Amino acid sequence: MITIIDYDAGNLKSVEKALIYIGEKPVVTSDASEILASDKIILPGVGAFGDAMNKLVDRGLDNIIKKAVDKGIPLLGICLGMQLLFDGSDETKGGVGGLSILPGRINRIPDDGIHKIPHMGWNSLDFAKETRLFRGINAGSYVYFVHSYYLEADNANDVAATTEYITHIHAAVERENVFGCQFHPEKSGEIGLNILRNFAAL
Secondary structure: OEEEEOOOOOOHHHHHHHHHHOOOOOEEEOOHHHHHOOOEEEEOOOOOHHHHHHHHHHOOHHHHHHHHHHOOOOEEEEOHHHHOOOOEEOOOOOOEEOOOOOOEEEEEOOOOOOOOOOEEEEEEOEEOOOOOOOOOOOOOOEEEEEEOEEEEEOOHHHEEEEEEEOEEEEEEEEEOOEEEEOOOHHHOHHHHHHHHHHHHOO
16 A cells, blocks of 8 residues: 655645556555555655645654654655655755755755746756666656755765756655655656656565
């Protein structure tokens, strides 16, 4: 069973529809017992880092997510959901802490006066290493991004894929049972569906 964590941070339906399309039967829930009984967990998200983190904390889901990771349940963060896995973000004034499941910071994409922010559109991926999440996916494949902030991971070994948009962006991560995509696999056509298939097959 794949559980999609519902914490009122958007993007649930498109992820759910994509999983159903590939033959899965996802459960959308904020119930702790259901999450901890899952085979796999997806943490989606769109919006502001601080607001999303507050919603997780208010529902006690921050600790539930950490317990699930400690149990070895595969966890996939998507877009803002990936950012929340890290130590914190500069998005909120003064900064705000994240889940600290992986070490790293979320920074604002620098404004070069040429490119638009948010970064919205298709960009190609370079792969930093062989990973389970991108098994069978060719380097240079295009996926769909919508974001104004980007990950700078502390540990290079955690980085699964990168892309370039004004700056060097850590576009995906993979460490043991923790996975993350800054882009939206559920909006990235057949490439994105194959990434979700890889996650479902873990």
